[in-house]
Amino acid sequence: MAEVQAIKKLDTINLISHLLEIRYSKQMADIWNIGLNLALRISDLLSIKFSDLQQDRLVIQETKTGKLANIKLNAKVIKAIEDIQVNHHDHIYLFQSYRNPQAKYSKPKPLTRRAVTKAFRIVGEELKVALGTHSMRKTRGYHLYQKTKDIGRVMKMLRHGSEGVTLRYIGIEQEDVDNDFINLEI
Template identity: 30%
Template sequence: MPRVQLPAVTPKRRAWNKGRLVGQKRPLLPKQVWAIRARLELTGNLRDLALFNVAIDSKLRGCDLVSLKTSDLIRDDRLRERVSIVQSKTNKPVQFELAENTLATVTNWIKSPEMMGCQFMFPSRFHDRPHISTRQYGRLVRDWVISIGLEPSGYGTHSMRRTKVAEIYRKTGNLRAVQLLLGHTKIDSTVRYLGVELEDALSIAERIDI
Protein backbone atom coordinates (compact mmCIF):
# COMPACT_ATOMS: atom_id res chain seq x y z
CA MET A 1 0.00 0.00 0.00
CA PRO A 2 1.49 3.36 -0.98
CA ARG A 3 2.34 5.67 1.87
CA VAL A 4 0.25 8.81 2.19
CA GLN A 5 2.27 11.96 2.78
CA LEU A 6 0.43 14.07 5.33
CA PRO A 7 1.01 17.80 5.44
CA ALA A 8 3.41 18.97 8.10
CA VAL A 9 1.73 20.29 11.19
CA THR A 10 3.31 23.31 12.81
CA PRO A 11 2.65 23.35 16.55
CA LYS A 12 0.74 26.40 17.67
CA ARG A 13 2.68 28.78 19.84
CA ARG A 14 0.96 29.75 23.03
CA ALA A 15 -0.18 33.35 22.84
CA TRP A 16 1.97 35.52 25.08
CA ASN A 17 -1.13 37.10 26.63
CA LYS A 18 -3.17 33.94 27.12
CA GLY A 19 -4.64 33.95 30.59
CA ARG A 20 -3.36 37.46 31.27
CA LEU A 21 -5.28 40.67 31.65
CA VAL A 22 -3.75 43.06 29.15
CA GLY A 23 -4.44 46.65 28.28
CA GLN A 24 -4.38 49.80 30.31
CA LYS A 25 -3.57 49.35 33.98
CA ARG A 26 -5.83 50.95 36.55
CA PRO A 27 -4.66 53.87 38.68
CA LEU A 28 -4.74 53.47 42.44
CA LEU A 29 -7.51 55.15 44.40
CA PRO A 30 -6.50 57.56 47.19
CA LYS A 31 -7.55 55.06 49.89
CA GLN A 32 -5.40 52.39 48.22
CA VAL A 33 -2.42 54.75 48.12
CA TRP A 34 -2.77 55.38 51.85
CA ALA A 35 -3.19 51.66 52.56
CA ILE A 36 0.05 50.77 50.77
CA ARG A 37 1.85 53.71 52.36
CA ALA A 38 0.71 52.61 55.84
CA ARG A 39 1.95 49.05 55.27
CA LEU A 40 5.36 50.25 54.09
CA GLU A 41 5.62 52.56 57.11
CA LEU A 42 4.78 49.67 59.46
CA THR A 43 7.46 47.44 57.94
CA GLY A 44 10.03 50.24 58.19
CA ASN A 45 11.12 49.72 54.57
CA LEU A 46 12.63 53.15 53.89
CA ARG A 47 13.67 52.49 50.31
CA ASP A 48 10.31 51.10 49.18
CA LEU A 49 8.41 53.85 50.98
CA ALA A 50 10.53 56.54 49.31
CA LEU A 51 10.21 54.78 45.95
CA PHE A 52 6.44 54.50 46.29
CA ASN A 53 5.96 58.14 47.28
CA VAL A 54 8.29 59.49 44.60
CA ALA A 55 6.57 57.29 41.99
CA ILE A 56 3.16 58.73 42.88
CA ASP A 57 4.33 62.36 42.99
CA SER A 58 6.70 62.31 40.01
CA LYS A 59 4.33 60.55 37.58
CA LEU A 60 7.46 59.30 35.78
CA ARG A 61 7.78 56.30 33.53
CA GLY A 62 9.48 53.38 35.24
CA CYS A 63 12.72 53.80 33.28
CA ASP A 64 13.06 57.42 34.39
CA LEU A 65 12.01 56.73 37.97
CA VAL A 66 14.53 53.96 38.69
CA SER A 67 17.39 55.98 37.19
CA LEU A 68 16.81 59.11 39.30
CA LYS A 69 20.04 60.37 40.81
CA THR A 70 20.42 61.94 44.23
CA SER A 71 21.62 65.08 42.45
CA ASP A 72 18.23 65.26 40.68
CA LEU A 73 16.46 65.71 44.00
CA ILE A 74 19.12 67.49 46.06
CA ARG A 75 20.69 70.85 45.36
CA ASP A 76 22.96 72.75 47.75
CA ASP A 77 22.36 70.04 50.38
CA ARG A 78 18.62 70.69 50.29
CA LEU A 79 15.80 68.59 48.87
CA ARG A 80 14.07 70.26 45.98
CA GLU A 81 10.28 70.59 46.11
CA ARG A 82 10.15 70.94 42.35
CA VAL A 83 12.30 68.78 40.11
CA SER A 84 12.97 68.83 36.37
CA ILE A 85 14.44 65.90 34.43
CA VAL A 86 14.84 64.96 30.77
CA GLN A 87 12.68 61.99 29.82
CA SER A 88 14.54 59.10 28.22
CA LYS A 89 11.68 58.27 25.84
CA THR A 90 11.10 61.73 24.39
CA ASN A 91 14.36 63.47 25.30
CA LYS A 92 12.23 66.37 26.52
CA PRO A 93 12.13 67.86 30.02
CA VAL A 94 9.28 67.29 32.44
CA GLN A 95 8.75 68.82 35.85
CA PHE A 96 7.20 67.38 38.97
CA GLU A 97 6.58 68.38 42.56
CA LEU A 98 7.32 66.48 45.76
CA ALA A 99 4.68 66.66 48.48
CA GLU A 100 5.62 67.28 52.10
CA ASN A 101 5.11 63.63 53.04
CA THR A 102 7.33 62.51 50.16
CA LEU A 103 10.07 64.98 51.12
CA ALA A 104 10.06 63.53 54.64
CA THR A 105 10.36 59.91 53.47
CA VAL A 106 13.08 60.78 50.94
CA THR A 107 15.02 62.60 53.67
CA ASN A 108 14.85 59.55 55.93
CA TRP A 109 15.97 57.30 53.09
CA ILE A 110 18.90 59.50 52.05
CA LYS A 111 20.13 59.65 55.65
CA SER A 112 20.06 55.85 56.02
CA PRO A 113 23.35 53.86 56.05
CA GLU A 114 22.32 52.06 52.83
CA MET A 115 22.56 55.32 50.91
CA MET A 116 26.09 56.25 51.94
CA GLY A 117 28.06 57.14 48.80
CA CYS A 118 25.21 56.19 46.45
CA GLN A 119 24.84 58.12 43.22
CA PHE A 120 21.34 56.83 42.46
CA MET A 121 18.22 57.33 44.56
CA PHE A 122 17.23 53.68 44.41
CA PRO A 123 20.44 51.63 44.22
CA SER A 124 20.32 47.96 43.37
CA ARG A 125 21.30 45.39 45.95
CA PHE A 126 23.17 43.56 43.20
CA HIS A 127 26.75 44.75 42.78
CA ASP A 128 26.64 44.64 38.97
CA ARG A 129 23.76 47.13 38.73
CA PRO A 130 23.91 50.81 39.69
CA HIS A 131 20.17 51.05 40.40
CA ILE A 132 17.10 48.83 40.55
CA SER A 133 15.80 47.65 37.18
CA THR A 134 12.38 48.38 35.72
CA ARG A 135 11.62 44.67 36.09
CA GLN A 136 12.44 44.80 39.79
CA TYR A 137 10.31 47.92 40.11
CA GLY A 138 7.45 46.03 38.46
CA ARG A 139 7.81 43.20 40.98
CA LEU A 140 7.69 45.70 43.84
CA VAL A 141 4.49 47.26 42.47
CA ARG A 142 2.99 43.78 42.25
CA ASP A 143 3.92 43.11 45.88
CA TRP A 144 2.44 46.43 46.97
CA VAL A 145 -0.96 45.86 45.35
CA ILE A 146 -1.14 42.27 46.56
CA SER A 147 -0.41 43.44 50.12
CA ILE A 148 -3.70 45.34 50.21
CA GLY A 149 -5.74 42.61 48.54
CA LEU A 150 -5.86 43.89 44.94
CA GLU A 151 -5.70 41.65 41.88
CA PRO A 152 -2.16 42.21 40.53
CA SER A 153 -3.05 41.58 36.89
CA GLY A 154 -5.02 44.83 36.86
CA TYR A 155 -2.11 46.98 38.04
CA GLY A 156 1.45 47.72 36.99
CA THR A 157 4.12 50.39 36.93
CA HIS A 158 1.89 52.60 34.77
CA SER A 159 -0.67 52.50 37.58
CA MET A 160 1.80 54.52 39.61
CA ARG A 161 2.30 56.99 36.76
CA ARG A 162 -1.46 57.40 36.27
CA THR A 163 -2.58 57.60 39.90
CA LYS A 164 -2.08 61.28 40.66
CA VAL A 165 -3.03 62.59 37.22
CA ALA A 166 -6.22 60.51 37.25
CA GLU A 167 -7.18 62.21 40.51
CA ILE A 168 -6.24 65.65 39.13
CA TYR A 169 -8.35 65.03 36.04
CA ARG A 170 -11.26 63.72 38.11
CA LYS A 171 -11.29 66.84 40.28
CA THR A 172 -10.54 69.49 37.64
CA GLY A 173 -11.16 68.06 34.18
CA ASN A 174 -8.02 69.95 33.09
CA LEU A 175 -6.49 67.85 30.31
CA ARG A 176 -3.84 70.44 29.50
CA ALA A 177 -2.50 70.34 33.05
CA VAL A 178 -2.38 66.55 32.92
CA GLN A 179 -0.60 66.68 29.55
CA LEU A 180 2.11 68.92 30.99
CA LEU A 181 2.54 66.80 34.11
CA LEU A 182 2.93 63.61 32.09
CA GLY A 183 5.26 65.24 29.58
CA HIS A 184 3.10 64.27 26.60
CA THR A 185 3.77 66.15 23.37
CA LYS A 186 0.21 65.68 22.08
CA ILE A 187 -3.09 66.09 23.89
CA ASP A 188 -4.38 63.01 22.01
CA SER A 189 -1.85 60.90 23.90
CA THR A 190 -3.16 62.26 27.19
CA VAL A 191 -6.76 61.54 26.21
CA ARG A 192 -5.89 57.93 25.37
CA TYR A 193 -3.72 57.56 28.46
CA LEU A 194 -6.48 58.68 30.79
CA GLY A 195 -9.12 56.73 28.90
CA VAL A 196 -11.23 59.86 28.48
CA GLU A 197 -14.53 59.01 26.85
CA LEU A 198 -17.06 61.23 25.09
CA GLU A 199 -19.32 61.26 28.14
CA ASP A 200 -16.42 62.58 30.24
CA ALA A 201 -15.74 65.32 27.72
CA LEU A 202 -19.42 66.31 27.58
CA SER A 203 -19.76 66.40 31.37
CA ILE A 204 -16.73 68.70 31.55
CA ALA A 205 -18.18 70.95 28.86
CA GLU A 206 -21.48 71.15 30.73
CA ARG A 207 -19.71 72.61 33.78
CA ILE A 208 -18.18 75.43 31.73
CA ASP A 209 -20.37 78.46 31.23
CA ILE A 210 -19.22 81.30 28.98
Protein backbone atom coordinates in the same frame (compact mmCIF):
# COMPACT_ATOMS: atom_id res chain seq x y z
CA MET B 1 2.09 43.24 28.84
CA ALA B 2 -1.30 43.78 30.48
CA GLU B 3 -2.88 47.21 30.52
CA VAL B 4 -2.57 48.85 33.94
CA GLN B 5 -4.89 51.48 35.30
CA ALA B 6 -4.97 54.62 37.37
CA ILE B 7 -5.89 54.00 40.99
CA LYS B 8 -8.94 56.16 41.54
CA LYS B 9 -9.66 55.68 45.26
CA LEU B 10 -7.37 57.37 47.80
CA ASP B 11 -7.89 54.53 50.28
CA THR B 12 -6.57 52.06 47.70
CA ILE B 13 -3.55 54.28 47.00
CA ASN B 14 -2.68 54.26 50.70
CA LEU B 15 -3.33 50.53 51.02
CA ILE B 16 -0.96 49.82 48.11
CA SER B 17 1.77 51.79 49.89
CA HIS B 18 1.14 49.88 53.12
CA LEU B 19 1.15 46.46 51.41
CA LEU B 20 4.33 47.23 49.47
CA GLU B 21 6.07 48.13 52.72
CA ILE B 22 4.94 45.09 54.73
CA ARG B 23 5.16 42.55 51.89
CA TYR B 24 8.39 43.85 50.34
CA SER B 25 10.25 46.80 51.85
CA LYS B 26 10.16 50.46 52.81
CA GLN B 27 12.13 51.09 49.63
CA MET B 28 9.36 49.58 47.48
CA ALA B 29 6.75 51.73 49.27
CA ASP B 30 8.99 54.78 48.70
CA ILE B 31 9.07 54.02 44.97
CA TRP B 32 5.26 53.99 44.96
CA ASN B 33 4.87 57.15 47.06
CA ILE B 34 7.55 59.19 45.31
CA GLY B 35 6.52 57.84 41.90
CA LEU B 36 2.93 59.00 42.48
CA ASN B 37 4.18 62.50 43.13
CA LEU B 38 6.68 62.75 40.27
CA ALA B 39 4.60 61.12 37.49
CA LEU B 40 7.71 59.78 35.74
CA ARG B 41 8.06 56.60 33.74
CA ILE B 42 9.60 53.82 35.83
CA SER B 43 12.89 53.84 33.91
CA ASP B 44 13.34 57.54 34.67
CA LEU B 45 12.19 57.18 38.28
CA LEU B 46 14.63 54.37 39.04
CA SER B 47 17.53 56.18 37.38
CA ILE B 48 17.26 59.28 39.59
CA LYS B 49 20.58 60.10 41.22
CA PHE B 50 20.93 62.34 44.24
CA SER B 51 22.95 64.64 41.98
CA ASP B 52 19.78 65.18 39.85
CA LEU B 53 18.14 66.87 42.84
CA GLN B 54 18.66 70.62 43.15
CA GLN B 55 17.16 71.84 46.45
CA ASP B 56 13.42 71.51 45.81
CA ARG B 57 13.62 70.45 42.14
CA LEU B 58 14.37 67.35 40.12
CA VAL B 59 15.90 67.96 36.71
CA ILE B 60 16.38 64.98 34.40
CA GLN B 61 16.18 64.22 30.72
CA GLU B 62 13.49 61.62 30.01
CA THR B 63 14.88 58.50 28.43
CA LYS B 64 11.92 57.71 26.16
CA THR B 65 11.24 61.19 24.78
CA GLY B 66 14.46 63.10 25.39
CA LYS B 67 12.35 65.88 26.92
CA LEU B 68 13.61 67.77 29.95
CA ALA B 69 11.60 67.09 33.10
CA ASN B 70 12.00 69.95 35.56
CA ILE B 71 9.80 69.01 38.50
CA LYS B 72 9.20 71.03 41.66
CA LEU B 73 9.20 68.63 44.60
CA ASN B 74 6.36 68.77 47.09
CA ALA B 75 6.86 68.46 50.86
CA LYS B 76 6.01 64.74 50.92
CA VAL B 77 8.67 63.93 48.32
CA ILE B 78 11.29 66.15 49.95
CA LYS B 79 10.72 64.42 53.31
CA ALA B 80 10.92 60.93 51.74
CA ILE B 81 14.14 61.84 49.91
CA GLU B 82 15.68 63.30 53.08
CA ASP B 83 14.84 60.08 54.96
CA ILE B 84 16.45 57.97 52.23
CA GLN B 85 19.57 60.17 52.29
CA VAL B 86 19.88 59.87 56.07
CA ASN B 87 19.55 56.09 55.99
CA HIS B 88 21.71 55.57 52.88
CA HIS B 89 24.09 58.53 52.84
CA ASP B 90 26.61 56.67 50.65
CA HIS B 91 24.14 55.87 47.84
CA ILE B 92 24.39 57.43 44.40
CA TYR B 93 20.87 56.48 43.24
CA LEU B 94 17.68 57.41 45.05
CA PHE B 95 16.48 53.80 44.71
CA GLN B 96 19.82 52.01 44.80
CA SER B 97 19.99 48.23 44.93
CA TYR B 98 21.66 47.22 48.17
CA ARG B 99 19.96 44.07 49.50
CA ASN B 100 21.72 41.66 47.17
CA PRO B 101 25.00 40.50 48.81
CA GLN B 102 26.88 40.96 45.51
CA ALA B 103 25.73 44.59 45.36
CA LYS B 104 28.20 45.38 48.14
CA TYR B 105 31.16 44.61 45.84
CA SER B 106 29.86 45.84 42.49
CA LYS B 107 29.29 49.20 40.88
CA PRO B 108 26.20 50.95 42.35
CA LYS B 109 23.00 50.35 40.37
CA PRO B 110 19.37 51.27 40.86
CA LEU B 111 16.73 48.66 41.62
CA THR B 112 15.60 46.87 38.50
CA ARG B 113 12.35 47.57 36.74
CA ARG B 114 11.71 43.84 36.87
CA ALA B 115 11.80 43.73 40.70
CA VAL B 116 9.43 46.69 41.00
CA THR B 117 7.08 45.30 38.34
CA LYS B 118 6.86 41.98 40.17
CA ALA B 119 6.12 43.59 43.56
CA PHE B 120 3.45 45.87 42.07
CA ARG B 121 1.84 43.03 40.12
CA ILE B 122 1.59 40.79 43.20
CA VAL B 123 0.11 43.56 45.36
CA GLY B 124 -2.28 44.39 42.52
CA GLU B 125 -3.41 40.76 42.33
CA GLU B 126 -4.04 40.80 46.07
CA LEU B 127 -6.23 43.90 45.72
CA LYS B 128 -7.77 42.79 42.41
CA VAL B 129 -6.59 45.89 40.53
CA ALA B 130 -4.52 46.09 37.36
CA LEU B 131 -1.44 47.54 39.09
CA GLY B 132 1.86 48.11 37.37
CA THR B 133 4.73 50.55 37.34
CA HIS B 134 2.84 52.88 34.98
CA SER B 135 -0.05 53.06 37.47
CA MET B 136 1.85 55.75 39.42
CA ARG B 137 1.99 58.09 36.42
CA LYS B 138 -1.59 57.35 35.38
CA THR B 139 -2.85 57.84 38.93
CA ARG B 140 -1.22 61.25 39.26
CA GLY B 141 -2.70 62.33 35.93
CA TYR B 142 -6.15 61.04 36.84
CA HIS B 143 -6.24 62.82 40.19
CA LEU B 144 -4.95 66.10 38.76
CA TYR B 145 -7.67 65.94 36.12
CA GLN B 146 -10.36 65.18 38.73
CA LYS B 147 -9.20 68.10 40.83
CA THR B 148 -8.84 70.67 38.03
CA LYS B 149 -10.80 69.32 35.02
CA ASP B 150 -7.99 70.96 33.03
CA ILE B 151 -6.72 68.47 30.46
CA GLY B 152 -4.09 70.99 29.33
CA ARG B 153 -2.46 70.95 32.76
CA VAL B 154 -2.48 67.16 32.83
CA MET B 155 -0.96 67.04 29.34
CA LYS B 156 1.79 69.44 30.40
CA MET B 157 2.54 67.50 33.60
CA LEU B 158 2.78 64.20 31.68
CA ARG B 159 4.53 65.91 28.76
CA HIS B 160 1.95 64.56 26.28
CA GLY B 161 1.18 66.09 22.88
CA SER B 162 -2.48 65.09 22.47
CA GLU B 163 -5.64 65.47 24.57
CA GLY B 164 -7.04 62.18 23.30
CA VAL B 165 -3.93 60.29 24.34
CA THR B 166 -4.01 61.90 27.79
CA LEU B 167 -7.72 61.16 28.36
CA ARG B 168 -7.27 57.49 27.42
CA TYR B 169 -4.06 57.34 29.43
CA ILE B 170 -5.63 58.54 32.67
CA GLY B 171 -8.67 56.31 32.23
CA ILE B 172 -11.39 58.87 31.60
CA GLU B 173 -14.19 56.69 30.29
CA GLN B 174 -17.70 57.29 28.99
CA GLU B 175 -19.05 56.63 32.48
CA ASP B 176 -16.99 59.55 33.81
CA VAL B 177 -18.27 61.85 31.06
CA ASP B 178 -21.86 60.72 31.75
CA ASN B 179 -21.42 61.51 35.46
CA ASP B 180 -20.12 64.97 34.57
CA PHE B 181 -23.35 65.62 32.60
CA ILE B 182 -25.48 64.39 35.50
CA ASN B 183 -23.59 66.22 38.24
CA LEU B 184 -23.31 69.57 36.45
CA GLU B 185 -26.73 71.13 36.13
CA ILE B 186 -26.92 74.65 34.77
